[in-house]
Amino acid sequence: MEASLEGIARDAGVAIGTLYRHFPTRLDLLLAALEPRLREFADGSKKALEIDDPWDGFVSYLENLFRVQAGDRGFNDFLSRRFPGNADTERIHDQMCQQIEDVLTRAQDAGQVRPDITLADIVNLIWSNGRMIDATTATAPTAWRRSLYLILDAYRAERAHPIPEPPMTEKQLYDAMVHLSTTA
């Protein structure tokens, strides 16, 4: 996301004008580069959704998400942000959010995930994981799995203690994601 377009053109062995010709905006390029990842992610998600046990499905969904996130810096950057005004990315994000809510609600209805968790908490998880991946891919590339399995113990219904802070509202969450796309 922060890569220099001139550097990308150089690495691609192509002039800067050509890069702009094919991808008028940085987001166009990112989306094109992300296509295989999005497919990979979708495949994993499909498998996760087919798992009978709701808890296992929930875990599998997150593990797939985090794995793909860890494997691609662009995807990692993309996941945490919203790009208001771009219909493509908004659709992708909306679909993901819907999927997360589905898999989460199913596990909650089964009494396996604590009921006070919301989509915003999972997005938090994505942010957190993204930062961890930034820090560790170079030096401890599988470290993200540890924090995933650790946080899962917080999500189990039977271990739940009350949380003295409400989840973010939908608007707060959206604004936060937009904020990340304009600053960090």
Added chain:
Amino acid sequence: MEASLEGIARDAGVAIGTLYRHFPTRLDLLLAALEPRLREFADGSKKALEIDDPWDGFVSYLENLFRVQAGDRGFNDFLSRRFPGNADTERIHDQMCQQIEDVLTRAQDAGQVRPDITLADIVNLIWSNGRMIDATTATAPTAWRRSLYLILDAYRAERAHPIPEPPMTEKQLYDAMVHLSTTA
């Protein structure tokens, strides 16, 4: 950490040369700006360490840490990174790590925090929290408390589930922190 020095000088109503005169490097400036935060943090830590119950002390320590982190972007940036070669920052970081280990070990010895947690896991927490704060300060400034109390449920010793991934080694952790100071 990413602020433009020229912008800082402008905001301070001073020429760029003057800024450089007082603070030859960006790190010098950061440390000077951070001094009150470091003191505030130290005060809170002291109170936390005086709490009798090891679990409560652990919680209080983290809550203090996260609160200060949420209140100051510079401190937030500073916390996640290591600046190799700078004796001052290395000392501060080493002290913090030592403190964290103390408060953590005490709670583990009391059987209140699960024994498989290490310093590296707490540093993960700091990274995660830092990212969350970047995302939410503008829109949901107290959201960090929620994720703190959520993760605490994962840290409780009772009914802990095994984690299929070892903690980072000391070297991995150090390298990751240095990595963040040169890239993100």
Added chain:
DNA sequence: ACATAAGCTGAGGCACCCCTCCGGTTGTTC
């Protein structure tokens, strides 16, 4: 009052980066 020190300024050199645009190259079609 004068010398010396300390402090401040901002232009300027260098390095990136973004994005545009025009001239040149390659390909296609009849």
Added chain:
DNA sequence: GAACAACCGGAGGGGTGCCTCAGCTTATGT
């Protein structure tokens, strides 16, 4: 093989940021 379209290159204008340094201003001390 001519006309046309599609494609590519890269110089260049505009912007920002880093950091230095020569010259000016303001203490300080005797």
